[in-house]
Amino acid sequence: MDKALLNERVISAYEISLNYQEEKAIRISSRNKYLKYVDPHCKNPILRYCHGDKKQAYFAHLTNTDCDYDRFDKNDNEIFKELRISLSRQFLDLGYKVETEVKILDHHYSPLLCSNGNGAFVVEMGDSKTTLGYIEKLLKEYSLKDIDVKWIVIGEEMLLFKENGVSFLKRYLLNESKNNDFILVDNTCSHCGKKGSDSEFYFTQGNQGTCWECHYGPERYKEIKKHRGW
Numbered sequence: 423m424d425k426a427l428l429n430e431r432v433i434s435a436y437e438i439s440l441n442y443q444e445e446k447a448i449r450i451s452s453r454n455k456y457l458k459y460v461d462p463h464c465k466n467p468i469l470r471y472c473h474g475d476k477k478q479a480y481f482a483h484l485t486n487t488d489c490d491y492d493r494f495d496k497n498d499n500e501i502f503k504e505l506r507i508s509l510s511r512q513f514l515d516l517g518y519k520v521e522t523e524v525k526i527l528d529h530h531y532s533p534l535l536c537s538n539g540n541g542a543f544v545v546e547m548g549d550s551k552t553t554l555g556y557i558e559k560l561l562k563e564y565s566l567k568d569i570d571v572k573w574i575v576i577g578e579e580m581l582l583f584k585e586n587g588v589s590f591l592k593r594y595l596l597n598e599s600k601n602n603d604f605i606l607v608d609n610t611c612s613h614c615g616k617k618g619s620d621s622e623f624y625f626t627q628g629n630q631g632t633c634w635e636c637h638y639g640p641e642r643y644k645e646i647k648k649h650r651g652w
Contacts, residue, residue: 423495424503425523426469426481427458434522435471436507439479445471457481461525464489478503494523494531501576502547505607506533509545527563543570549577550589557594573599575606 424435428451438444451457452471459467466485473479478500483492510520518536526532526544534545546560557573564571575592586593595604 423481423491423498423523424506425460425491426471427460428456432460435473435479435481436503438471439473445473445479455484459483459489459491461489461491464491490525490529491523491531493529501607502533505547505574505576509534526567526569527560530560530563541570543572545572545574547574547576548591549575550591552589552591554590554594557591573604575604577606 426433426435428448433448438448448457448471452469455468457469457471459469461467465488466483468484469481470484471479472482480495506522510522513520513534513536518538521535522533524532524535524544526535532544533547536543536545544564548557561571573591573595575589575595577589577592588596592604592606596602
């Protein structure tokens with residue numbers, strides 16, 4: 423998990439890892455058991471700071487427990503974490519106020535909450551394991567709070583596919599989303615961008631496009647979308 427409380431202040435493991443002196447100080451706080459959980463309902467709120475060679479920095483429970491943030495963290499992975507970092511940077515550059523891992527709904531943490539003078543929206547992430555029940559439950563609860571939801575699909579790049587031959591989240595968005603399409607990010611995504619005046623955004627992978635628009639170019643992509651009826 424990325425968030426913790428230190429003296430009633432929310433801190434980010436990723437941001438701490440960027441500075442040696444800050445990481446050194448947090449390790450001392452961790453050793454002295456000063457780091458606390460952000461979820462007020464957690465029964466074992468003491469955390470420890472972790473950062474090694476293979477994994478990005480994160481906080482973990484000092485004692486095993488059962489709480490909402492812990493469940494969120496167990497379903498998290500490195501791709502989701504990298505994507506949250508990339509997205510938060512991008513939307514901050516675009517003038518949005520951005521919060522990550524926010525508890526807007528009961529028993530659920532939203533990956534990203536972005537807001538500006540025109541309102542707010544959350545970014546949810548899913549993959550081949552995302553079910554209809556999970557999608558509809560979240561959409562219903564966000565709707566009750568009048569918050570828009572933008573879904574991002576994590577998976578392998580697909581340039582040609584049949585609508586009935588993809589995982590359910592992709593098919594759901596192809597049939598139910600506003601533009602009848604979906605945003606796909608693979609596990610090599612390195613940065614992201616935003617296009618158009620309607621606040622849609624897309625993702626690129628360095629010099630190699632992971633999305634269809636980046637792969638074909640904007641004009642060719644428009645032709646493909648028209649031909650396929652997207």
